[in-house]
Amino acid sequence: MYPFIRYASTIAHAALQAKRGRTLTFKDTSEIHFRCRLSDIDNFLEMNNGRVLTLYDLGRTDFAVRSGLGRQLLKQRWGLVVAGSTIQYRKRIRAFDKVTLKTRVVGFDERWIYIEQSMWVKGKPCSSALLRTGVTEGGKVIKTARILEVMGQSDWQLPPTGYVAEWIISDADRPWPPTE
Numbered sequence: 001m002y003p004f005i006r007y008a009s010t011i012a013h014a015a016l017q018a019k020r021g022r023t024l025t026f027k028d029t030s031e032i033h034f035r036c037r038l039s040d041i042d043n044f045l046e047m048n049n050g051r052v053l054t055l056y057d058l059g060r061t062d063f064a065v066r067s068g069l070g071r072q073l074l075k076q077r078w079g080l081v082v083a084g085s086t087i088q089y090r091k092r093i094r095a096f097d098k099v100t101l102k103t104r105v106v107g108f109d110e111r112w113i114y115i116e117q118s119m120w121v122k123g124k125p126c127s128s129a130l131l132r133t134g135v136t137e138g139g140k141v142i143k144t145a146r147i148l149e150v151m152g153q154s155d156w157q158l159p160p161t162g163y164v165a166e167w168i169i170s171d172a173d174r175p176w177p178p179t180e
Contacts, residue, residue: 003058014066028067068151069135076150078142087127107159111141
């Protein structure tokens with residue numbers, strides 16, 4: 001089940017942070033903290049891998065609200081979409097562990113914004129995800145230049161480099177639709 005109460009709490013907390021002046025730019029890293037709940041674990045008594053991806057939604061929500069993108073999504077009647085992701089799991093997150101979730105923009109091109117997210121327990125990384133995200137209007141992804149302009153950051157450039165650029169190239173070779 002999707003954690004709607006947690007999601008609403010994240011929005012409220014992010015809005016309060018923004019109101020208190022703890023805003024972000026697209027150059028900053030968002031950090032939120034939570035505990036791994038019993039509803040997050042699987043039969044191996046660790047955070048379920050699907051729940052990890054779901055909780056990453058909370059980090060992107062905090063980032064959007066505190067950066068002002070959330071306000072623009074409402075004002076412009078835009079939506080958000082995840083168009084691709086890759087994830088690495090390296091350390092187990094157990095029930096009741098205190099988790100720090102970090103979210104940051106690691107690159108963008110003409111159409112997509114690439115976001116890196118990670119979960120940490122006791123200062124050690126547990127998982128990391130790279131996501132291709134976009135902003136939509138009328139069901140179509142809009143150009144990042146338009147988003148940056150509305151956000152007052154039109155002069156900012158962050159072309160994908162390193163592993164992000166390699167992932168983009170590699171993902172372009174992946175067949176779609178998938179074969180049987």
